[in-house]
Amino acid sequence: MKKFLFILLLFVQCMNAQDTMKSGLSKRHNEFRVNILTLIATSKLNLTYERFLSKNYSLGLSGNYSNSKKVNDDFDQGFRNTFQKYEITPFARYNFTTSINRYYFAEVFVSANGGNFRETVRLVDENNYGYYAIQKTTYTDLAIGASAGYKMYFKEKFGIEIIVGIGRNLINRAKSSDFPPRVGLSFGYRF
């Protein structure tokens, strides 16, 4: 009997805590987060701000910046021909589960992205001899895409988010990546 009471008490406590968390989260409409996966894997800094409009809908803005030595070296040594340096991604997100504490979501996004591109071109010098050279230029492009992910909160304000998605660049695919990915494992703070 004592055991039963103890378990019941614990259950009630948990329910109360969850309710508090729910109500706590619903009062917090803003979130900042950092994508730790891209930071570790590709030295890309990715920061996001998300504004929660209701239980189901939110809007946000992500920004990427990358200028790592490793990627620069790969680019210079010819192991890649594009180097996306920045990306600004506004998104609209829908929570399609009932909970606001742990939920799956889907989003659509637009991505303004740009960086460096390299190609080998044949030129002619002043003596009328041809030669091949690496020509580096910059590019900008605009992509649209969709993503899906999962999010969970703890202590009413800290969140972990997993997201995977893909976009399609529309304007400058000769230089930019055809399908820019949108992936991440982010740690956030909701306030």
Add this chain to the structure above:
Amino acid sequence: MKTLKHTILLLTTVIMTVSCSNKDSEFYNDVFVNSPNLVSVELVPDAMLKQTLYINANIPRYITEANQTNKLDIYKTTGGATRLYFSYELEKKIDANWSIVGIADNQLTTINGEAFSGSFIYGSSIYNPATKIYEYRVGIKSLAPGQYRLSFGYNSNSTTDVEFRSESVGNNLFLNLNSTYSALDGGGYYSFTIN
């Protein structure tokens, strides 16, 4: 449990996607150029009438390039490469079968360029600034009498071309120079007999 499975699936997808890179698929510092007749092979008898097989690969700095009107400057393209590498191997007919002939160092007569011997020969045409030619002339002597055939490119699938690859200085381009040699037969071999 279902949520956990979905989360793991999502996380795996994320990690796989972020791990994807174009590094495995392509290398962008390569240039491929076709230019014919840059190689020749000759059998030269010495004073004792013993034959030496000479391979010549004297490649001008400025070469004609297929489908181009201007000659190509190899030296400028490669950022000052002083060597063009290529390889070849020798086989001898023994009892109706072809066997690879190992070449010893003392069998090589190097006039120009550089060659490393073994089960195949790894040669370098070396740039001579005075002549503006990548020069290679190396002979193989003391071959036992018999039927031989020479093929260019160790592990190469080409049956028509001799394939050169430049060294690359810094992050400059590697030049892959493919040169047809009309003396090769349909299987890509240069056949000859040592008497």
